[in-house]
Amino acid sequence: MRRSVIAGNWKMYKTVAEALEFFSTVQLAGKTDSVETVVCAPFITLPALVKEAKESGIRIGAQNMHWEEEGAYTGEISPSMLTEQGVTHVIIGHSERRAAFAETDESVRLKTRSALDHQLTPIVCVGETLEEREAGRTRELVREQVVAAIRGLSSEEVSRLILAYEPVWAIGTGRSATAEDATDVIRFIRKSVADQFDQQVANEVRILYGGSVKPDNIESFLQTGEIDGALVGGASLDPGSFARLVEVTARRGDVG
Numbered sequence: 009m010r011r012s013v014i015a016g017n018w019k020m021y022k023t024v025a026e027a028l029e030f031f032s033t034v035q036l037a038g039k040t041d042s043v044e045t046v047v048c049a050p051f052i053t054l055p056a057l058v059k060e061a062k063e064s065g066i067r068i069g070a071q072n073m074h075w076e077e078e079g080a081y082t083g084e085i086s087p088s089m090l091t092e093q094g095v096t097h098v099i100i101g102h103s104e105r106r107a108a109f110a111e112t113d114e115s116v117r118l119k120t121r122s123a124l125d126h127q128l129t130p131i132v133c134v135g136e137t138l139e140e141r142e143a144g145r146t147r148e149l150v151r152e153q154v155v156a157a158i159r160g161l162s163s164e165e166v167s168r169l170i171l172a173y174e175p176v177w178a179i180g181t182g183r184s185a186t187a188e189d190a191t192d193v194i195r196f197i198r199k200s201v202a203d204q205f206d207q208q209v210a211n212e213v214r215i216l217y218g219g220s221v222k223p224d225n226i227e228s229f230l231q232t233g234e235i236d237g238a239l240v241g242g243a244s245l246d247p248g249s250f251a252r253l254v255e256v257t258a259r260r261g262d263v264g
């Protein structure tokens with residue numbers, strides 16, 4: 009059974025005070041029992057949010073981490089620093105980090121491996137740019153990114169991770185992929201996992217869509233049962249719209 013997921017990616021938004029304000033306002037009315045609900049917030053807010061979120065059932069995630077345990081890596085945060093604080097999830101390989109901070113398929117692989125070793129749930133992002141899409145390279149690219157990220161993992165480890173298909177051209181643009189397109193690519197990603205491992209693991213891994221998801225379009229992505237939830241940027245910043253996303257997703261139930 010695949011449990012639905014709504015994960016907010018706050019990116020570089022919200023100070024500690026603003027983040028706490030979000031949690032004092034958000035009303036999920038028990039919906040986190042049926043939907044794995046995560047907020048991935050800036051590092052500096054994480055300790056306060058883990059405390060604040062306890063009652064709400066919302067899990068707290070980071071947006072990045074280093075793969076090493078410790079070392080001379082100025083400005084980096086290690087997996088143990090996250091788990092010590094009660095962080096449970098971590099976004100890995102977001103396209104903004106690939107594009108602006110030179111993350112590669114290899115660093116994504118190392119981080120995924122390390123997150124799993126530390127019992128963190130990695131939310132591994134893959135997706136093509138507009139140029140790559142127009143060149144007809146979407147499938148080839150996402151397969152490459154997925155295969156690189158899961159290389160060397162065991163089946164059990166693959167079943168613990170969450171993949172997120174985020175076409176770069178749909179992020180923050182208000183132009184989401186169509187539900188048909190997203191479903192098509194996500195089905196292909198599941199097949200890629202099956203080709204590398206087996207159908208059972210592919211049936212267990214959760215795959216999300218991300219890119220201009222809003223309360224008024226999320227239902228269309230969930231309809232076929234192929235997409236297990238969403239990784240949401242802009243619409244996760246507002247407590248009302250975040251709650252609405254969780255509420256609509258809760259109606260889907262577990263699939264698989």
Ligand SMILES: O=C(CO)COP(=O)(O)O
Pocket residue numbers: 017102174178179180181182218219220221239240241242243
């Ligand atoms: O990048 C995203 C989530 O990781 C998507 O951002 P938007 O929902 O703002 O398009």
